[in-house]
Amino acid sequence: MKRAVIAPPATLALLGGGQLGRFFIQAAHELGYRVIVLDPDPDAPAGKLADGHIVANYDNQAALSQLTQQCAAATTEFENVPAAVLAQLAQTMPVSPSAEAVSIAQDRIREKNFLKDHGFSTAPFIAVENEADLDNASDHLFPAILKTARFGYDGKGQARVNSIDEAKAAQRDFNTPCVLEKMMPLNLEVSVVLARSADGECRCFPLAENGHRNGVLDITIVPARTTLALQQQAEEIASELASQLDYIGVLTVEFFISDGQLLINEIAPRPHNSGHYTIDSNITSQYEQQLRALCHLPLGSAQSHSSSVMVNLLGDLWYPLGTHHSIEPEWTVLHKIPNLKLHLYGKTVPRQGRKMGHFTILDDDIDTAITTAMAARKAIGILDSSEKIIP
Ligand code: ADP
Ligand code: MG
Numbered sequence: 001m002k003r004a005v006i007a008p009p010a011t012l013a014l015l016g017g018g019q020l021g022r023f024f025i026q027a028a029h030e031l032g033y034r035v036i037v038l039d040p041d042p043d044a045p046a047g048k049l050a051d052g053h054i055v056a057n058y059d060n061q062a063a064l065s066q067l068t069q070q071c072a073a074a075t076t077e078f079e080n081v082p083a084a085v086l087a088q089l090a091q092t093m094p095v096s097p098s099a100e101a102v103s104i105a106q107d108r109i110r111e112k113n114f115l116k117d118h119g120f121s122t123a124p125f126i127a128v129e130n131e132a133d134l135d136n137a138s139d140h141l142f143p144a145i146l147k148t149a150r151f152g153y154d155g156k157g158q159a160r161v162n163s164i165d166e167a168k169a170a171q172r173d174f175n176t177p178c179v180l181e182k183m184m185p186l187n188l189e190v191s192v193v194l195a196r197s198a199d200g201e202c203r204c205f206p207l208a209e210n211g212h213r214n215g216v217l218d219i220t221i222v223p224a225r226t227t228l229a230l231q232q233q234a235e236e237i238a239s240e241l242a243s244q245l246d247y248i249g250v251l252t253v254e255f256f257i258s259d260g261q262l263l264i265n266e267i268a269p270r271p272h273n274s275g276h277y278t279i280d281s282n283i284t285s286q287y288e289q290q291l292r293a294l295c296h297l298p299l300g301s302a303q304s305h306s307s308s309v310m311v312n313l314l315g316d317l318w319y320p321l322g323t324h325h326s327i328e329p330e331w332t333v334l335h336k337i338p339n340l341k342l343h344l345y346g347k348t349v350p351r352q353g354r355k356m357g358h359f360t361i362l363d364d365d366i367d368t369a370i371t372t373a374m375a376a377r378k379a380i381g382i383l384d385s386s387e388k389i390i391p
Contacts, residue, residue, distance in 0.1 A: 003094065003198045006072045006295040008032030011051065013071035013089065015058060016078030017044025019345040019355065020271050020287075023279065024077055025049045027287035033295070036071060038063055045345045046077070058085050068092050075249065075294045079106045079269050080151060096198075096248040096294050097269040104245065105269040108149045108179045118244050120237065121263050123256065125181040134167050134180065141182045146170045149177040154353070155215015184258040189265070190224045191254045192238035193275035195289035195299050196247045203289070203302040204235040205282065208274045210254075216353060220274045220310040221370060222281070226257065234262055241267070250275075250290040273312065273355070280341040280360045281308040307366040309373035311382070313357040318350035320381060326350045333379045339363055340376055 006012075009032055014021050017039030025035045025046055036052040037044065038060075047053035052070075056063040058081045067074065073094045076086065083103035089095050104110045109127045116122065124141060127149075128134055137144075146167055148157035159170035160183070167180055189212065194204040209224035210217055224231065238253040241264070245251070252272035254265040275286040284292075284300025292299050318326040334342050344357035361376065363369035 003296045005297060006094070009034060010072040010295070011036060011070050012291075012294065013038065013067040013074035013093075014046065014050070015039075015074065015076040015081045015085065017041060017046035017050070017053065018077060019045050019347075020273075021046030021077035022049055022345060023276075023285070023287045024075070024271070024290055027285060027291050030288070031291060033291065036067060038067060043348055045347055048346055058082055064088060073294050075290060076102065077270050094294065094296070097251070098246070098248065101245045101247050101249075101251075102269045105267050106150060108147055108152070108266070109177060111267060112179055114245075115241075115264055118241075120241060121261065123181050123184045123258075123263055123265070125179050128167075128171055128178040128180050130177075131168050131171050134164050134171060137164050137167065137180060141180060143183045145181050145183055146174070146178050147181060148174050149179060154217075155212075158215070184256055184263065186256050186258055187260065188224070188226060188257040189254065190226065190230075190234060190257060191252055191272065191274040192234050193250065193252045193272055193278070193286050194235075194238050194242055195250050195286070195293050195302070196239075196242045197293050197299050198248050198296055200243070201299055202239045202242055203299045204238060205275060205278055205286065205302045206304050207231045207234050208277065210274050214353070216314065216355075217273045217312055219312070219373070220277055220308075221366065222277050222304065222308050222310075223366065225366070230257065230260075230262065237262060237264070249293045250286050273358075274310075276343070276358050277308040277310045277360050278302075278304075279343070281306050281362050306362045306364055307369050308363075309361045309366075309369045311359055311361075311373055311377050312355055313344075313359065313380075313382075314352070315350035315354035315356050316352050316383075317356070317381060319352070321383075329380055331380075334359055334376060337361070337372065337376055339372065 011034040017037045022045045034051040037050040038054045054063045074089045083099040086099035146159045161167040189210045196202045207224040209221040211219040252268040256263045271286040278285040342359045361373040
């Protein structure tokens, strides 16, 4: 369905004020829009760039009526915003992604059941509403991983378990609905970030290859080092899923490649850390696509103009070995690398494991980009762990 274009200088509502929102605001400003952020944290990184920051809970009625009065459309950068809030805003303005899509993505039980019911392949799983649901868990699920249905991120809310008894103990600990999922042997983890417009047009960004450390995304390599056939298949699956969800906006689909097969791990109803590379190496960034889909503009080209490697900068970097107080890293070592783009999120408190910034290396040759990125990583002081790091 064709919908009326929302033209600048319209004001847009953004639910959530993290770094994904901060990049969305930069894209919106670039095209002449204003943005009001709703986020309870007065120090939220996006709040500092926004044209207005309402510091209140997402379901605060005074805040929502202010957004209703001042904004022409609303989007989110945070999948845990209450779906009911998106539904409420949708009564008076275009909202994308929809409350329904977000409510599926924010609950692993609904998400996994949606995928299964619509014929998408996932790791074998069962829903665990309570301990008794584990009684009949089949042996073939173990070793497994128990994940809380809601509010997990960066590997939080997950426990590796080897037996029903261990799973029960972990479920008692979490004391909330979970999914129990078979641990899969992974060849690779990849993600598709795509944008889908209100009239059903879908554009996928090139397939991203993701390396994690301690459950947190560490590095993204684009294009992913897989076969062309797998790249195309991942795009087809992700586009089909977006269409089944009637999705409008930017959607991320995380995949495992296990025994050469693509399995959907999880989805995120928003731009994604593994799509940060698009800021520097693509004609249109994931954030500009989010804006375009929201405002009913035509989608931009999702093509890359070079290969890229994105490296996350976590708070750990502010605490070199032996220090208890934080020290600003020596950024000049990164500024000296001519094909490196540095992004810092303006977070005032560095904490271990907290995403503080990232850099992207751009190069025509992916192997050279990887070598440069690994050297840059070492130069700024990112310590190697015993965990497997790509490459
Ligand atoms: P998060 O919300 O924290 O991103 P994920 O479900 O994506 O949660 O899990 C985080 C990481 O843990 C994955 O990227 C993957 O490396 C690993 N992982 C999760 N589920 C499985 C699984 N079933 N088999 C193997 N590895 C897994
Ligand atoms: Mg994940």
